[in-house]
Amino acid sequence: MMIVPELVHLSRDHRHRFRRVTGALVGVSLTHLVQALAVAGALTAVVQARPGLGALWLGVLAMAAVTRLLLRQHQQRLASDLGTAIRRQMRVRVLRRLLVPERLHDVASRAGSARLTAVDAVDGVDAYLTRYLPHVAQVAALCPLLVLAMAAFSPAAAGVLAIFVLLAVVAPRAFNRWMTTRSRERWESYDDLSADVQESLQGMRTLQLLGAVPARRRALRRRSARLHRETVRTMRTSLWESGILDLMIQAGTAVASALAILTAAGVSDGGLLATPFAAVAEDPFRIFAVLVLTSETFRPIRDVSQQWHAGFLGLSAVGTLREHGAFDADPPSPAPPENPGPDDRRRRRASGSLRLEGVHHQYPRTVSPVLRGVEAEFLPDRISVISGPSGAGKSTLFDIVLGLLEPESGQVTLADRRPHPQEIAVASQTPSLLSGTLRENLCLAAPDDVDTPMTLDACADAGLDGLLAELPEGLDTLITEGGASLSRGQAQRVAIARAYLADRPVLLMDEPTSALDTDSARHVLSRLRERAEGRIVLVISHRDDVTAVADQRWHLESGLLRPLDAASSVTAGPPSTHLEEDA
Template sequence: MIVPALWREARAFPRALSVSVLLLLLVFATHLVQAGALALSLAAFIGGDLRGALLGGAAILGAGLLHLLLAPAQAAAAAALGGRVRERLRRRAVTAALVPRHLHDSARRDGSIQATLGDGVDGTDAYVSRYIPAVAQLAIGSLIAVTLLAVVSPAAAVCASAGVLLAVFGPMAWKRMLARRSGEHWDGYEALSSDMLETLRAMATLRMLGDVAGTRTLLHDRSEALRRATERVMRSSLAETAVTDFAVQAGYVAAVFVAVIDVMTGSSTAVEVYLILLLASEAFRPVRDLSRSWHAGFLGLTAVPGLAALGAFDSSPARTESAPRAENTGTPPGRADVLQVSGLSFRYPDAAYDVLHDVDLRVERGAVHAIVGASGSGKSTLFDLLLGFLTPSSGTIDLDGRPLRPADVAVVSQRPVLFAGTIRENVDLFGADDAELDAACAAAGILDEIRALPGGFDTPVAEAGASLSGGQRQRLALARALLARRPVLLVDEPTSALDDRGALTVAETLERVAADRIVVMISHRPEALDRVTEVRVLHEGTLRKAPA
């Protein structure tokens, strides 16, 4: 079954695709050589020609050794092709997931995106690395085998050709049914993945609410729905396989029947009869390989609609215009003087009014600038615009007279993200030395606590930082942002999970940091604002200076 989107992705790497196909055809050629050599060797053996039999055996051995060299090389080339396509798809899908339409789509679930970016992208590998080269092998290899067979016996070649055509086109009706049912299968897989992820995240809450039994029932129902969808897919797949096997067996039996007639009539020599039997079998080898590759790549096919919906196959300019600003891979400048926001407005898709309207903001290095406002006033939206996660409806964001780039900005969110690993791996993403790491953690007020741990910086951190307190997670995130050495630091509620002493430490840290960076903070805690001289209020989408 041809999936144009995946074929386009494979053609984006013509050299890797060509090498994989060429090596697969050479591997197939070794089978043809072995078939011919075996036919000659058998005929010589029956005719009492020992020398001919030995020469044929040597040819078989030589082709076998060549096959042992070519097969691993082809597998490596195919894996390289699949890996490059996977990387390209995942990069596009991750970028597409950050466009405003997806970031603020209440119907899109994290588990669904996780399944698509993980298993969905990985599932395309078998189709790209195995099925696409197998199609080329079928088109070229079977044609070569049938042509060689026609030289020996035109009648046997007709039988083999009919079998190959039936094996390829006969299952088309089942493949179309399989494609329809694959959508149901992937939808069920995404739904179960989403429910499972949400359940794991909320296990403690579910226990407190006493809803563990209800959640267990929901997961059971999802699992049963996926099982039924899988069984429907398997039934269609078995029917398709049955048609393919029938065509292969029928075509080969017909060719054998032609060989038997030739033997009975004496119209073919012994070597020709053996060639008919062996070449007819080889003519169907690409069909069998294609069938195996189809089933191996089926998971990737079921994920194609999800990948397409996410935008993994879309490289049009329209997509990139609505995506976040492209990351600049160069080293960001260590210091900047002025962040200027001019006439900034933003409206979410299908919203009736602007969340932000004609916002002007000038932030200079040297002091901490705070933005306050009621929940829903647009503070997080403003940060998303500064980070490049959203594209403004109008207005500009400049840093020292040039457009602000994501590489210019470090952020400490209210709910910082930590990963399974060590404290060092979570904080030092930038290749800092020990002195720089100590200085950043000291500035964030977390160094003494790290040193008190048995493993120090090598202490393991559980997934999502579950082994740490909220205050420890926030201060580690602050240390990580400081190590980024980016000229703009955005801080969202930096003291929300800290006690008064910790909040004072962070406030003092931000004051020191502001000497070298532009610091913008969102906060509601009075103790966090006491030391801030530049406070602005965001109200109903407009920004104004706070009253003295």
């Protein structure tokens, strides 16, 4: 048995669910015990030629089987609930560590490795905590009780049984260090292969253009062969452990059973071979009960051995999960701000300005800071547009406003306090769309009470109404992961509608019209003016049609954010006026 302190501590975060799962599992095992004793009783009835008693024991046997079936289903539901809670908690922790600009800009970080950690590693821990660890807890709870029950029939057999149970638990632990090393090496090879496959898929078009597909295929074969070797080495170690465990179980069962029979009736005059029959004739239930109890005492240990491979992946990934903060304590969650304003589609209004006060930041291993003491104030009911050359720090500025990146100095405030993530909506230039329906993607961050009319309203403002009219299932149309079934412009409009439905007082938009044609951009910008009412809208864009609707225009370059002179002459009003003048 391999017990990892971090995983045990994680189970304590869900102690109530874990106890219920373990309790249900113990209940299942007790039905096995009742069933075994019922078999002993039925055999006793056969030996004593008492058919009525035999029928009674068969009834107990049937009831135990039905009860076990019901308990097993209940235990599986409890385990599913526990696994869901564990996966959610761990993925939030891992993603909190992964989705930060420092990690995203880290040249050593690989997307395939991150995906493997957030998906496979977390799923492995789920199996360890919902299947393997409850069986370990069952061994600690049931095996001593079963040994004590054996003592009621044969104290000598109980003593031998206790020794072999202890050996079955302790002896395989001699391989723990060896198994830990093997599992770590296997995980590293699995991690490398996953990262290479992910990068190959993402860069397949480039590999084809360069004629590098055969070389990449050979590299993947080498990675795969290494993973196979490490897996075989790990399985060999596991077989040694399983062999020793099985030896202890078989030897313990044989020795305890033989000793129980000998102490029950002594050596028969007919010799050792006749002794079991003499013992059965003298006290059949006692002998049959000892035999089934001996086997049932080792059942929890056998079950742990069967569940070992279920939790192996989680055990092998403990190191990488530790590096990704999966076992770190959750930070205290600040209370979400109150939601003032009338209960309409624009409930969340900005109660003050968004201020950047002396915001300074420099990435590690860079020559100069990306932001140099930025000072700015963005007002409600205003559209503020930030332009600047590529790499000037516009995305970094958004990351700081979102709270994804902590500036080295300075602060961001909303209404004279730190903004809460639930107060900020984002429409990204390259939106992340999930496999599912269009409605699910649109309402991903929306309040629970968002209904179909509100969703259609947001889609109309984002210029999606034409697309919806073409889709046979409308909002319930399935889209592929990453939005591959949509054009760039359609995906961008989905991101805009999703940001509207999030209903936040601050709206950040990164090049919202970069993939739109002139007419579509004109429509989106005209509706953006309406959506800006009561909100702070901050837009990154270089397009003239976007800057034309700005109430405040800023330019970011060399780490400095400066207001443009023309911004002071731009007043809030319908953007169509500016568009018509530009036309």
